[in-house]
Amino acid sequence: MRNLKYAILGLVNREPMTGYDIKKAFEDRALTSFWHAEHSQIYPELKRLVDEGMLNFDTDIRGEKMEKKLYTITPAGRNEFLEWLKDDVPVERTYKDIFRLRTFYSESLTDEEFLTLLKSQLKQHKEKRDHLAEIRRSVFLDTPPEKGTRELGDYMVLDGAVLREESYVAWLEHCIKIFR
Amino acid sequence: MRNLKYAILGLVNREPMTGYDIKKAFEDRALTSFWHAEHSQIYPELKRLVDEGMLNFDTDIRGEKMEKKLYTITPAGRNEFLEWLKDDVPVERTYKDIFRLRTFYSESLTDEEFLTLLKSQLKQHKEKRDHLAEIRRSVFLDTPPEKGTRELGDYMVLDGAVLREESYVAWLEHCIKIFR
């Protein structure tokens, strides 16, 4: 499905970037909530996208001799990206989740053992939710940006991430209530 | 991380099963909401688990000569599974989601194009939510089973799947409201 291809094309379509910039973007809290890639996956994909005529690059010098490659999207790349973006695809049947897998088998744990796991997950998901909500508050003042701006995309996925964490927290709290 | 290993050990720990049974279990609505594997991944993993002494199998004959392998968990397998089950692991940083990736880049779509995608996703997630809630109602009468029963694990993940879909629906409706 080449999803990484489109994730990268979309970033470079926003503005010219280096591989390192792309790696950094995938570490940003908003993007990382629904996509991620290591640099070992990014650099080969960038090379491939250049071979396929989707991207060009210029070599920049920073300081005395440190080289970096600044990638730019080609018209063909932009076209492919826009076609992909329009695709209406069926929802993913499975959102893999290891903790839910453990929960499925929790009959084999003692109540205390499972409660410990539930509480640890709850703590982590609450922290994640609060962190994401704090970004939404500090960056967007909890108000959606104007339509047609890049910031609106950022806002919407951040908002979705907060909702997802809230829902996870509600589920964990429900499970804890059952076990007490 | 060998997650499939533990998903399979957990199923066979519940009761002896064939590879085909395991494949069917991964198509069941509750399990499929958070885990999935194709038979091409299951059969080699079963072979490996036998090699590692985690599973044994007996060959059953169905009808005249059709053979099937009924797998049973070994004490070593059960032990490994129980150790894995107790592990408290950090939450996954990323829950990959292609529609959220598209949303992130939606500034490059027209309002109508993006609204069409949003509405299609909304319809699908509502159907998924209703379907899951209907299973919860018909199988569990919306009431959690007793602690310590296998049914409670099934109920909890199903409940979590309903909540997750409800949260997705709420997010999509929020996005649609912004775009109107």
Place this chain on the structure above:
DNA sequence: GAGTACATGTAATTAGTTACATGATTGA
């Protein structure tokens, strides 16, 4: 007799992670 479900495997490819490998620049 046809179609569906049961039943098990392998091959080829793509996706993703962890480890290996190197070196420059900046700021404390």
Place this chain on the structure above:
DNA sequence: TCAATCATGTAACTAATTACATGTACTC
């Protein structure tokens, strides 16, 4: 001068998907 960050790559391995491949049993 030390540490963190910038910067780019490859190798080895694990995970997962799609396609290839085969045959039986049951029900209408």
